[in-house]
Amino acid sequence: MKEYLDFSKGPLPDVEFSEWADFWEGTRQGEIRLPRCRDCNQFHFYPCWLCPFCHSPNIEWYAVTSQPRLFTWTYVRRNLSPVFAIRGPYIVALVEFDEAPNLYLTTNIIECQPEDIYIGMPLEAVFQRVDDKITMPIFRPMKDKHAA
Amino acid sequence: MESLRDKIAIVGIGETEYSFKLNRGARELITEAIYKALDDAKISPKDIDGVVTESTWVQQFLNHPELALGLGINTRYAGGIGSTGNGNVASFHLAAKAIAAGQADTVLTYFTNGYGSQQDIPKTASGARREDITRGIKDSFEAPYGSNGPRIYFAQVANRYMYEYGLTKEQFSRQLGAIAINNRRNAVLNGRGVEKEPLTYEDYLNSRMIADPLRLFDFCRWNDGACAWIVTSAERAKGFPHAPVYVTGMGSSWTPEARGDYWTQGGKNYLYKPHMAVALDRALQMAGISRGDLDFAQIYDAYTIMVLIFLESLGFCKKGEGGAFVESGAISLEGSLPIDTHGGNLSHSYINMASHIVEAVRQLRGDAGACQIKDAEYGMIEGGSSWEEFVTILRRA
Numbered sequence: 001m002k003e004y005l006d007f008s009k010g011p012l013p014d015v016e017f018s019e020w021a022d023f024w025e026g027t028r029q030g031e032i033r034l035p036r037c038r039d040c041n042q043f044h045f046y047p048c049w050l051c052p053f054c055h056s057p058n059i060e061w062y063a064v065t066s067q068p069r070l071f072t073w074t075y076v077r078r079n080l081s082p083v084f085a086i087r088g089p090y091i092v093a094l095v096e097f098d099e100a101p102n103l104y105l106t107t108n109i110i111e112c113q114p115e116d117i118y119i120g121m122p123l124e125a126v127f128q129r130v131d132d133k134i135t136m137p138i139f140r141p142m143k144d145k146h147a148a
Numbered sequence: 149m150e151s152l153r154d155k156i157a158i159v160g161i162g163e164t165e166y167s168f169k170l171n172r173g174a175r176e177l178i179t180e181a182i183y184k185a186l187d188d189a190k191i192s193p194k195d196i197d198g199v200v201t202e203s204t205w206v207q208q209f210l211n212h213p214e215l216a217l218g219l220g221i222n223t224r225y226a227g228g229i230g231s232t233g234n235g236n237v238a239s240f241h242l243a244a245k246a247i248a249a250g251q252a253d254t255v256l257t258y259f260t261n262g263y264g265s266q267q268d269i270p271k272t273a274s275g276a277r278r279e280d281i282t283r284g285i286k287d288s289f290e291a292p293y294g295s296n297g298p299r300i301y302f303a304q305v306a307n308r309y310m311y312e313y314g315l316t317k318e319q320f321s322r323q324l325g326a327i328a329i330n331n332r333r334n335a336v337l338n339g340r341g342v343e344k345e346p347l348t349y350e351d352y353l354n355s356r357m358i359a360d361p362l363r364l365f366d367f368c369r370w371n372d373g374a375c376a377w378i379v380t381s382a383e384r385a386k387g388f389p390h391a392p393v394y395v396t397g398m399g400s401s402w403t404p405e406a407r408g409d410y411w412t413q414g415g416k417n418y419l420y421k422p423h424m425a426v427a428l429d430r431a432l433q434m435a436g437i438s439r440g441d442l443d444f445a446q447i448y449d450a451y452t453i454m455v456l457i458f459l460e461s462l463g464f465c466k467k468g469e470g471g472a473f474v475e476s477g478a479i480s481l482e483g484s485l486p487i488d489t490h491g492g493n494l495s496h497s498y499i500n501m502a503s504h505i506v507e508a509v510r511q512l513r514g515d516a517g518a519c520q521i522k523d524a525e526y527g528m529i530e531g532g533s534s535w536e537e538f539v540t541i542l543r544r545a
Contacts, residue, residue: 011296013288020288046285046406046413072311074303075360076294084294092295092359094304094412102415106290114360119311136292 005090005108005138007130010083015133020047022061027135030127032068033061034100043100066099068139070121075114095123095139111140152244153434154543157385157392159254160189160378161506166342166497170372174209174262177374182219182258185376190389191254193219196378198252200243202235203228205500206259215258225252230538232261233448233500234531238538240395243379254380259502264372285408298450299367301411303359306453309419310361313468320361323471324452325352328365328494330479331449335491337481337518338507342371343495366452368493375502377509393512396526397437397541399430405535414534424530425463427537431528435541439464442541443524444511445485446504448532449492455479458532459487481521489519505529512544 015024026033036043037051038058050057073093079085091114094104109117110126122142129135162184164170164177186192199212199221210218212226225246230238236259243255290296310320332347347365355364385392401423406413414421432438445464449455456470464485465473473479479487490496490507497503508527510516516524528541 007292010294011287011291013292015288017288020285044406046289046408048406052404052406072304072308074300074307074362075357076300076303077357077359079294079296080299081296084296087294090294092293092300092304104413104418106293106295106412108293119308138293 005110005128005136006087007128007134007136009086012130012134019049024134026061026063027127027137031063032097032105032125032137033063034097034103035059036062043103045100045103045105064097064099066097067142068095068097068123068125070109070117070119070123071096071104072119073109073117091117093139105137108138109140110138116141151434152248152395152398153436154394154396155382156240156244156247156379157382157394158377158379158509158542159385159388159390159392160185160191161509162186162188162376163503163506164372164374166340166371166373166499166503168342168369168371169265171265172372174260174264174374177260177264177372178206178210178258178376179218181260181374181376182256185256185378188390189378191378193221196221196254196256197223198225198243198246198255199223200227200229200239200246200255200257202230202232202239202259204231204235205261209260209262210258221256225255230531230536231533234533234536234538236501236505237529237531237540238400240379240540241398241400241538244395244398247379247381253384254378256376256378258374258376259499260374261498261500263370263498285406286410286412289408290412295412298411299362300359302451302453303362305411305419305457306361309453309456312419313471315471317361319471321353322349323456323475324362324366325349326474327449327452327455327479328352330474331488331492331494331496334481334489334519335495338490338496339518341491341496342369343491347495362451362453368450368498371497373497373499373503375499375506377505390513391545393509394543394545395540396543397431397433397435397528398539399427399432399434400536400538401426401430402536410534419457420467421457421461421534421537423535424458424461424537427539428462428528428530431539431541435526435543437526437541442485442526442528443521444489444508444527445487446489446501446508446527446529447487447492448501448530449488449494450498452494454532455487458530462530481519486521489516489521501529501531508542512542514544
């Protein structure tokens with residue numbers, strides 16, 4: 001796959017930590033998995049050891065399939081940290097899924113100019129492999145399925 | 149249980165010079181602020197028998213046992229509460245309880261954030277600079293994307309705010325600019341802070357974009373400086389050189405929050421934190437006053453957008469109406485609710501509400517110079533946070 005963003009020079013996630021290893025197992029398989037309660041079926045995020053709604057410990061990581069949309073964003077022109085300054089300007093965003101509203105996934109938006117971005121914009125996930133263990137989910141504007 | 153209203157009073161304040169480059173370590177700055185507070189109260193370290201600080205930050209520079217060792221304080225009571233800005237505001241809550249319980253008579257609080265020119269903390273094993281370090285979830289779910297701190301979190305908050313309340317970029321810039329200009333004006337009048345030159349709207353608008361839609365002057369800058377203050381029981385406070393400033397109202401409230409959620413989750417409360425008004429209501433109830441009785445409010449203002457969110461969340465105006473409120477001039481020294489009377493984090497100094505507290509005491513002593521609010525009787529200080537809120541209301545003697 002094409003390298004969209006160079007994650008290798010910045011901090012990388014701990015994808016093996018037991019409380020969220022399933023999330024990163026999902027991204028390796030091309031899925032966004034969010035924690036969902038098996039008892040009351042409600043999603044929550046970030047992960048909590050008990051369901052915040054019914055307080056059940058019976059939680060699974062469930063692959064969301066609904067439309068991701070842009071909840072909010074910023075175009076970072078200058079990051080004070082040298083680790084990120086080398087990337088040049090980039091878009092950071094919070095992305096929301098229709099089936100799990102009010103939960104936000106921090107990510108980057110690619111293939112989009114900051115002038116064209118808007119809140120509510122439909123997006124699609126791109127899974128960028130960093131190494132054997134780490135695959136970072138990032139997003140781009142959803143391509144029109146009916147376009148030629 | 150008996151109310152803690154007016155049970156303790158502030159009898160000493162101390163602060164260092166504030167500067168972008170003092171080249172002095174955090175411990176040295178804290179020590180200077182403490183000695184100035186002791187001198188202000190005309191007491192010596194042996195008169196202190198309690199230490200209360202916020203619980204997560206300042207002790208990495210100078211912890212309570214080391215403070216006691218260095219200054220020769222025989223500490224009967226030592227405790228920590230809250231985190232950074234909120235913890236500074238909350239220091240009065242813990243000190244009041246300790247004094248009311250007879251665990252201490254005279255309690256010292258100190259703070260610096262150590263973000264200045266000479267950092268006293270060894271680098272991590274990986275050599276990472278401190279501002280790169282976030283913990284746990286933020287490390288794994290945010291930092292890899294270059295979302296590595298509150299500047300970016302609040303730039304996202306600002307874009308969502310503009311969207312939710314249907315503001316144009318021009319309207320939103322005017323609102324945020326009004327806050328930056330107001331706090332700069334106060335700082336110039338105060339004269340002790342880091343910013344000495346007035347700011348015009350053109351200056352604001354022309355400052356470079358850092359993370360859209362926030363510009364350079366939407367953010368405070370890191371600087372050197374430290375503050376300290378001393379409280380004692382209301383009975384003892386009458387024997388000190390300055391008129392006591394009473395701690396007359398205290399309130400706190402919090403919202404359950406996922407680990408790692410600092411302005412990147414929040415669900416339906418992403419832009420509005422209802423627990424903040426609850427904390428203020430509790431403090432007002434203890435003080436026996438209402439919002440309209442407050443002569444000034446020290447609002448956490450590390451970034452301009454925070455002021456809009458906090459004014460609305462504290463119930464000083466309705467959701468989405470913070471901008472009209474600040475543009476009306478209500479927040480100016482002559483307005484109905486002067487805020488950040490010394491210039492705040494934005495233009496006076498970023499010491500996480502500690503310099504706001506020192507300034508609040510000056511206002512209520514009638515010693516605030518060109519920033520003095522006429523007949524100031526009640527002032528509130530709040531800590532600004534995504535999930536916990538502490539409010540303290542002070543009253544002049």
